[in-house]
Amino acid sequence: GAVVSQHPSRVICKSGTSVKIECRSLDFQATTMFWYRQFPKKSLMLMATSNEGSKATYEQGVEKDKFLINHASLTLSTLTVTSAHPEDSSFYICSASSQGAAGYTFGSGTRLTVV
Amino acid sequence: DAKTTQPTSMDCAEGRAANLPCNHSTISGNEYVYWYRQIHSQGPQYIIHGLKNNETNEMASLIITEDRKSSTLILPHATLRDTAVYYCIVRDNYGQNFVFGPGTRLSVLP
Numbered sequence: 001g002a003v004v005s006q007h008p009s010r011v012i013c014k015s016g017t018s019v020k021i022e023c024r025s026l027d028f029q030a031t032t033m034f035w036y037r038q039f040p041k042k043s044l045m046l047m048a049t050s051n052e053g054s055k056a057t058y059e060q061g062v063e064k065d066k067f068l069i070n071h072a073s074l075t076l077s078t079l080t081v082t083s084a085h086p087e088d089s090s091f092y093i094c095s096a097s098s099q100g101a102a103g104y105t106f107g108s109g110t111r112l113t114v115v
Numbered sequence: 116d117a118k119t120t121q122p123t124s125m126d127c128a129e130g131r132a133a134n135l136p137c138n139h140s141t142i143s144g145n146e147y148v149y150w151y152r153q154i155h156s157q158g159p160q161y162i163i164h165g166l167k168n169n170e171t172n173e174m175a176s177l178i179i180t181e182d183r184k185s186s187t188l189i190l191p192h193a194t195l196r197d198t199a200v201y202y203c204i205v206r207d208n209y210g211q212n213f214v215f216g217p218g219t220r221l222s223v224l225p
Binding site: 108 | 149151153156157158159160161164202212213214215216217218
């Protein structure tokens with residue numbers, strides 16, 4: 001079945017640094033990928049829709065300059081958290097859809113801790 | 116906003132059937148009912164989806180009422196590894212993202 005690989009699974013970084021999270025569709029091409037954020041004991045919240053070859057579409061309240069999304073190929077989307085602060089600590093999850101598949105496939109998530 | 120309502124939490128004895136309800140009274144004719152689950156610190160996992168008819172796969176069964184305003188996910192023989200948050204989502208096939216509500220936290224007890 002369709003597999004979405006997300007890397008790294010965990011990352012700890014210092015305040016003020018930037019962190020890049022990768023989301024890869026391993027056995028299919030994904031023109032659209034989605035990035036979600038999840039706080040402890042809360043549900044997933046959509047941050048942005050990543051479109052291959054064009055600018056991402058951000059949800060209201062999500063700073064595009066803070067969360068940079070690049071979708072340069074049909075199998076890779078990256079989310080860069082710039083100038084990270086402790087309040088950016090969260091669980092970040094990507095998802096993608098393969099043609100003909102039921103629903104979307106989600107990555108395993110990245111737990112970001114900013115210290 | 117999520118278009119579904121689910122109980123916040125449920126318990127189920129190991130080996131018994133787990134029946135998770137979902138209300139989606141405003142569902143439109145072209146919207147499917149999807150079920151995902153999320154085990155702690157992992158990404159959501161697809162379980163099953165349906166439009167009108169009841170559906171069954173190797174993981175679960177989905178029972179949709181005739182008026183489509185509610186549905187029930189059935190895990191026939193729950194195991195401890197089925198402990199997770201279960202999300203019921205309605206979405207049409209042309210929609211973009213999945214909108215997640217709070218879900219139901221299912222605890223399977225030994």
